[in-house]
Amino acid sequence: MKKAWINGRVLTGAEGTDPQPLEILTEAGRIVDLAPAVDRNGAELVDCGGALVTPALVDCHTHLVHGGDRAREFEMRLDGASYEDIARAGGGIVSTMRATRACSVDDLVASALPRLDHLLAEGVGTVEIKSGYGLRIETELDMLRAARRLAELRPVRVVTSWLAAHALPEDYKGRGADYVADVAIPGLEQAVAEGLVDAVDGFCEGIAFTVEELEPLFEAARAMGLPVKLHAEQLTRSGGTQLAARHGALSVDHLEYATAEDAAAMAAAGSVAVLLPGAYYMLREEQVPPVQALRAAGVPIALATDCNPGTSPVTSILMTLNMGAVLYRLTVAECLAGVTAHAARALRLGAETGRIAPGLSADFALWDAALPANLVNRIGFNPLKARVFKGDFV
Numbered sequence: 001m002k003k004a005w006i007n008g009r010v011l012t013g014a015e016g017t018d019p020q021p022l023e024i025l026t027e028a029g030r031i032v033d034l035a036p037a038v039d040r041n042g043a044e045l046v047d048c049g050g051a052l053v054t055p056a057l058v059d060c061h062t063h064l065v066h067g068g069d070r071a072r073e074f075e076m077r078l079d080g081a082s083y084e085d086i087a088r089a090g091g092g093i094v095s096t097m098r099a100t101r102a103c104s105v106d107d108l109v110a111s112a113l114p115r116l117d118h119l120l121a122e123g124v125g126t127v128e129i130k131s132g133y134g135l136r137i138e139t140e141l142d143m144l145r146a147a148r149r150l151a152e153l154r155p156v157r158v159v160t161s162w163l164a165a166h167a168l169p170e171d172y173k174g175r176g177a178d179y180v181a182d183v184a185i186p187g188l189e190q191a192v193a194e195g196l197v198d199a200v201d202g203f204c205e206g207i208a209f210t211v212e213e214l215e216p217l218f219e220a221a222r223a224m225g226l227p228v229k230l231h232a233e234q235l236t237r238s239g240g241t242q243l244a245a246r247h248g249a250l251s252v253d254h255l256e257y258a259t260a261e262d263a264a265a266m267a268a269a270g271s272v273a274v275l276l277p278g279a280y281y282m283l284r285e286e287q288v289p290p291v292q293a294l295r296a297a298g299v300p301i302a303l304a305t306d307c308n309p310g311t312s313p314v315t316s317i318l319m320t321l322n323m324g325a326v327l328y329r330l331t332v333a334e335c336l337a338g339v340t341a342h343a344a345r346a347l348r349l350g351a352e353t354g355r356i357a358p359g360l361s362a363d364f365a366l367w368d369a370a371l372p373a374n375l376v377n378r379i380g381f382n383p384l385k386a387r388v389f390k391g392d393f394v
């Protein structure tokens, strides 16, 4: 069935902030034409009523599936404990591990659904979801089974990442290399056999894994034909960006402590910089990622919620846009590309979604907004009018 989407002010998601009076022709869930006047012959007319039409948003870095809650640790941080203090005392990621291990796949799905629904209500059409709170094979697999299930329960595209190398459980304390060899790599093989994994991620940090420990995991990933990505230079400069770039990473994420040299390595590797201002804000971080160096090197910048129970309990992609602009001084155009075209590229979906262009999936968000800047400048206001996924209103 053909549909002609008319009377929209279209922002294609590639560049800029000037919506164009374009019509979109879709067929069988895909965009087949984009023009001032498309051929309406045989097409159902869909009147967008003057709405701002953007690509459906892409949240390219989340830990949406997990058990439990960390509000107690939030209170501890208000009392002066640092994130690293709490992690070293058995809190942090490991406390969410305990809660997650106690959950069934059904429990994980049930607790993730309201978070997912919050993202969808703000125009998200594609979401990346990581494992990383099981820290043992069975629970890591369950997290990704839950992620895949979410895509059956809601009209959304889910992309998964294997993040078994997120933290060390008690029984592997001080033995990162053993954990990678015993859990992260064999678990990945099982996850791949079950069709659960789209990419492999890791946390390269003083409180997590070193470059040397992650290297064999990335080698194994690439031998299995999987792309890699990495949490790097979030709390300290650990050299993870160089590791990721050597392995042609899809993205390098966080990057507060990255350098101009790191930006150059990312540019050469074609990696996207995924900035996560929610975590920066929650940790009261003071070091801003090297935005100017990323721009100068021509590295595409994406923005994501990092939705997780500890450092970024954020389920608002619109709030994330505002934080990207205010805290990192990104322009409105950069913010919008950061949750559309560049975010899709970070998920290797640049030819599938994140832009309005012929050949791509018909994933749109319709907004009651005069200007694209209205999606960025307001806090706590959601102007979404409608969401379209694969050519249908949802």
Ligand code: DI6
Residues within 6 Å of the ligand: 092, 093, 096, 166, 203, 231, 234, 279, 306, 308, 309, 310, 311, 312
């Ligand atoms: N960096 C983060 O910000 C999250 N994971 C990571 O590697 C934090 C996850 C958590 O604290 O639960």
Ligand code: FE
Residues within 6 Å of the ligand: 061, 062, 063, 231, 306, 308
């Ligand atoms: Fe993260």
